[in-house]
Amino acid sequence: MLKPPEEHATVYSGGDSLFPLEVSGLAFSDRGRNLVDNVSLTLDGRSRTVILGPNGAGKSLLMRLLHGLLQPTAGTILWGGRPLDAAVRARQAMVFQRPTLLRRSAEENLRFVLGHLPRTARDARITELLADAKLTDIRTMPARLLSGGEQQRLAIARARAADPDVLFLDEPSASLDPASTHAIEELIRAIHAEGTKIILVTHDLGQARRLADDVVFVSRGRIMEHQPAADFFLNQRSDAARAYIEGRLDIGTVDQS
Amino acid sequence: MSDSGSILTLALSLVLSGDAELWSIIGLSLRVSLTAVLLACLIGLPLGAVLSVARFRGRGAVAALLNAFMGLPPVVVGLAVYLVLSRSGPLGVFGLLYTPAAMIIAQTILVTPLIAALARQSLADLHGEYDELFRSLGLSATEKVSALIWDGRYSLSTAALAGFGRAIAEVGAVIIVGGNIEHVTRVMTTTIALETSKGNLALAMALGIILILLALIVNAAVMALNRTARRLAYA
Numbered sequence: 023m024l025k026p027p028e029e030h031a032t033v034y035s036g037g038d039s040l041f042p043l044e045v046s047g048l049a050f051s052d053r054g055r056n057l058v059d060n061v062s063l064t065l066d067g068r069s070r071t072v073i074l075g076p077n078g079a080g081k082s083l084l085m086r087l088l089h090g091l092l093q094p095t096a097g098t099i100l101w102g103g104r105p106l107d108a109a110v111r112a113r114q115a116m117v118f119q120r121p122t123l124l125r126r127s128a129e130e131n132l133r134f135v136l137g138h139l140p141r142t143a144r145d146a147r148i149t150e151l152l153a154d155a156k157l158t159d160i161r162t163m164p165a166r167l168l169s170g171g172e173q174q175r176l177a178i179a180r181a182r183a184a185d186p187d188v189l190f191l192d193e194p195s196a197s198l199d200p201a202s203t204h205a206i207e208e209l210i211r212a213i214h215a216e217g218t219k220i221i222l223v224t225h226d227l228g229q230a231r232r233l234a235d236d237v238v239f240v241s242r243g244r245i246m247e248h249q250p251a252a253d254f255f256l257n258q259r260s261d262a263a264r265a266y267i268e269g270r271l272d273i274g275t276v277d278q279s
Numbered sequence: 280m281s282d283s284g285s286i287l288t289l290a291l292s293l294v295l296s297g298d299a300e301l302w303s304i305i306g307l308s309l310r311v312s313l314t315a316v317l318l319a320c321l322i323g324l325p326l327g328a329v330l331s332v333a334r335f336r337g338r339g340a341v342a343a344l345l346n347a348f349m350g351l352p353p354v355v356v357g358l359a360v361y362l363v364l365s366r367s368g369p370l371g372v373f374g375l376l377y378t379p380a381a382m383i384i385a386q387t388i389l390v391t392p393l394i395a396a397l398a399r400q401s402l403a404d405l406h407g408e409y410d411e412l413f414r415s416l417g418l419s420a421t422e423k424v425s426a427l428i429w430d431g432r433y434s435l436s437t438a439a440l441a442g443f444g445r446a447i448a449e450v451g452a453v454i455i456v457g458g459n460i461e462h463v464t465r466v467m468t469t470t471i472a473l474e475t476s477k478g479n480l481a482l483a484m485a486l487g488i489i490l491i492l493l494a495l496i497v498n499a500a501v502m503a504l505n506r507t508a509r510r511l512a513y514a
């Protein structure tokens with residue numbers, strides 16, 4: 023059943039796609055805690071994958087591992103058969119749970135990641151990105167003076183700028199009002215429509231229902247289930263997921279283990 | 280009492296009359312210290328930025344060393360530069376001792392650790408904030424350093440001003456390597472030392488007034504920078 027990694031890699035060596043993403047036996051532990059525990063997962067390149075799970079379950083850690091910001095303690099991550107290196111990461115973008123904006127204006131935050139383009143093309147792209155994110159009016163504002171919703175939209179616009187194959191979004195609409203949440207979901211749909219794989223963490227079940235094609239449920243550093251969204255919302259297979267959906271007080275964090 | 284009052288009056292009239300000797304001394308002071316700070320920034324800012332970004336063994340030791348060098352006694356720096364530049368020293372052939380160039384070298388050495396250490400501190404905080412974004416974007420070390428320097432420019436300007444404050448006010452280093460030669464290497468602080476010992480208190484006090492004014496200007500500039508940075512949310 024298990025193929026050695028070299029053989030595995032040759033299967034995909036012709037293609038340029040980052041998919042499928044194949045994760046096996048992935049683990050991350052720190053100070054004796056298994057924060058991500060023996061995770062295996064396969065994702066295709068088309069769907070919008072939503073990761074659900076209680077606070078502290080390890081969702082953000084999992085995204086960091088998949089994006090290569092953290093080194094796993096064990097396991098393998100293969101993007102289209104390739105190990106996660108700088109070239110693979112260059113085709114991915116991430117919007118962090120706390121948006122990290124440069125101490126520059128909104129447009130300078132975009133220009134920063136478009137350095138490779140010639141000037142006129144770059145300015146045109148900035149104008150387009152700002153318009154899509156409904157940020158045209160605040161183009162020259164210092165990014166850190168923007169509202170929470172504007173900051174998130176700017177962070178998403180910046181992640182989109184490089185035209186990534188994969189976009190990781192870690193709770194992009196946490197603490198935003200319904201209108202801002204809607205604007206962000208529209209933006210995510212637009213990016214997905216351009217052919218970008220979406221991997222999204224959220225605690226907003228309405229948002230998960232609206233956006234998810236498939237749901238990965240994480241609890242205590244483990245993947246409890248991975249189902250098509252329609253099936254997941256109809257019938258959770260794991261107790262932890264059922265408790266989470268029903269809003270029961272839970273059990274889901276890593277630290278009681 | 281009336282004596283020191285009349286000295287003050289004389290000093291003020293010297294300042295206001297645009298006395299040629301006074302202004303040539305001030306001019307040399309500014310030229311030496313501003314050049315030294317410029318050089319110290321060219322070395323210290325990238326050095327501090329690299330130290331705030333790089334991950335290598337012994338990084339903590341280098342940072343501690345910088346912090347220690349921040350408080351180098353000027354006379355010791357002066358002595359070291361003297362030994363290097365004196366006729367029998369390794370750089371003796373250039374004949375730099377007792378020239379403004381020697382004073383610039385000494386002040387550069389004095390101020391570089393200060394600027395580098397302050398830069399490292401403020402850019403390390405900034406880097407902590409940007410680190411994951413930079414890694415996500417796959418930036419090279421050079422791109423990281425230049426982005427940090429640009430985004431930290433207000434606090435770095437403050438570091439440069441602190442360096443200028445230290446350079447313009449020090450006596451120990453410039454008096455040893457400059458020699459306090461009239462019309463050649465005489466700067467404000469060395470003149471004050473000399474004229475006071477000769478009993479020419481008016482000129483000494485006139486220069487003292489200028490030094491205090493410069494200190495006030497530097498402080499005001501630091502405050503203005505901080506205020507601007509806060510207003511733009513760049514701090």
Ligand SMILES: Nc1ncnc2c1ncn2[C@@H]1O[C@H](COP(=O)(O)OP(=O)(O)OP(=O)(O)O)[C@@H](O)[C@H]1O
Pocket residue numbers: 052057075076077078079080081082083084119276
């Ligand atoms: N870089 C790290 N090194 C060690 N431990 C970490 C690291 N990052 C997070 N943790 C720990 O791992 C656990 C899971 O954290 P994580 O941020 O992944 O949770 P999460 O599922 O995203 O939660 P939330 O919904 O609150 O964002 C937490 O107990 C946290 O303290």
Ligand SMILES: [Mg+2]
Pocket residue numbers: 081082083119192
């Ligand atoms: Mg999280």
